[in-house]
């Protein structure tokens with residue numbers, strides 16, 4: 001076990017593609033952790049989906065041993081962080097487990113959006129930030145200019161920072177020396193009562209939940225009774241140890257300053273929430289670590305299987321995913337159009353998409369999902385309140401006294417040149433401007449109160465697009481406010497399709513209904529009869545389109561006689577047919593649902 005002064009806990013932060021994962025691999029390799037040929041390309045991102053989407057969904061940690069130039073052996077704990085606003089809370093807990101952050105800057109690009117956003121996050125946690133300038137092997141590299149940018153824009157000393165090529169393995173030692181010299185060692189009394197921060201956990205079918213933690217004070221050993229302070233769960237530790245690149249290494253004891261794991265035959269990650277404090281059950285620490293936040297699903301949608309008989313498979317799959325993902329919630333619901341399914345709660349849209357993709361890929365399910373929604377509070381004239389997370393349950397307007405929708409406190413940080421783009425965007429989404437602060441001459445922080453409903457769908461993407469990616473976004477629920485809500489029903493051939501109805505603010509209902517009608521028209525294949533597509537509030541139709549009758553001839557565009565191409569098109573049509581869903585008299589392809597889901601794109 002390393003002495004506390006020889007431990008360094010850090011994470012790597014960077015703008016996308018600046019070389020974070022490549023540097024992580026190189027650090028692992030330099031520390032002799034992994035022989036090159038054993039290394040699958042990027043070890044830290046270990047879920048397929050993560051790799052494909054180029055994002056890191058779950059935080060992971062790894063311990064490296066480095067013999068520094070001073071002759072001492074150091075224990076370096078690298079904690080990986082996810083990179084999307086949906087997972088901001090997980091990022092904040094991972095950073096809270098570190099004392100320093102290596103900031104990778106691509107020398108051909110200089111400071112970019114996430115360079116700034118991530119640096120700001122790291123600063124909030126008082127981390128020592130060490131810039132390194134990557135990709136110096138490229139002819140376009142201009143590390144001097146990139147350094148100047150870091151000094152001018154971020155205000156970090158950078159002139160003497162390492163210039164490296166993570167890809168070619170140039171100057172990697174300089175990064176390691178920098179970490180050893182400049183990241184402060186952890187402090188914390190190993191003899192005090194146990195106080196450890198959970199920054200991640202993972203379900204393993206043999207050992208139960210593996211809890212990843214950073215020990216702040218005290219120590220943990222097998223046999224010890226530990227308590228999670230927020231969930232109240234008490235368990236006996238079965239095993240504790242370090243997280244090595246190629247697996248876990250059990251040890252006798254972990255103590256203050258270290259990063260490691262423990263197992264305790266825990267059946268469900270619900271007991272080991274990210275951000276919770278682990279303490280000794282017999283002699284607990286006086287106070288939990290600050291910053292714990294219970295999980296709060298922000299977005300709900302209904303998930304159904306295309307083939308209704310797969311409902312039990314869907315339930316099993318959701319249960320399995322939930323074992324590993326405490327932020328996923330679900331309960332059974334049913335729809336006239338779609339049959340039996342589940343109402344699921346997510347942290348945000350990306351989280352929702354990731355879960356949907358995992359269900360389809362890992363569990364081989366074909367899904368139909370309904371429009372996502374937030375939770376509305378509807379107060380009825382009889383004095384009761386209904387929490388509505390599904391438009392289907394929206395009470396009859398005649399019985400409604402008032403309705404409220406969730407608002408969030410939005411915090412946007414961006415260079416001041418983009419303020420002119422950001423403000424109209426927020427106003428357009430019913431945002432209420434609170435204040436604006438200059439963080440330095442160039443950087444501003446804007447505060448808004450906004451309806452959650454307006455930001456969950458596409459606000460993050462729109463914000464990025466309007467600020468060349470430079471803005472960062474953070475939001476938290478601030479409460480409920482009265483709102484003029486309406487429920488809009490979508491009707492196909494005169495029949496309401498419950499899975500497509502939605503709740504919206506009165507001002508937004510019309511444009512949304514119109515776009516939805518258009519999208520449906522585009523995506524519903526022509527059939528043998530004409531189909532009116534209507535949107536209605538109560539009995540009043542507010543938008544209408546028509547899908548003309550006619551069978552779509554997929555071969556029409558196929559001139560010439562290439563039979564294989566024709567076959568392919570016919571195959572495709574057959575495939576399409578299989579995916580149709582019969583809604584009353586109308587067949588809707590799954591893609592139509594997906595297309596309307598992405599309405600705002």
Ligand SMILES: Nc1nc2c(ncn2[C@@H]2O[C@H](COP(=O)(O)OP(=O)(O)OP(=O)(O)O)[C@@H](O)[C@H]2O)c(=O)[nH]1
Pocket residue numbers: 014015016017018019020021022023054055083134135136137138164165166167168
């Ligand atoms: N020429 C050159 N290319 C590099 C270097 N470091 C990384 N790259 C390349 O840059 C691309 C992005 O590198 P990653 O390590 O995946 O970047 P990242 O910051 O982890 O990106 P995300 O995981 O998407 O956030 C890859 O194609 C790397 O091969 C370098 O030093 N030189």
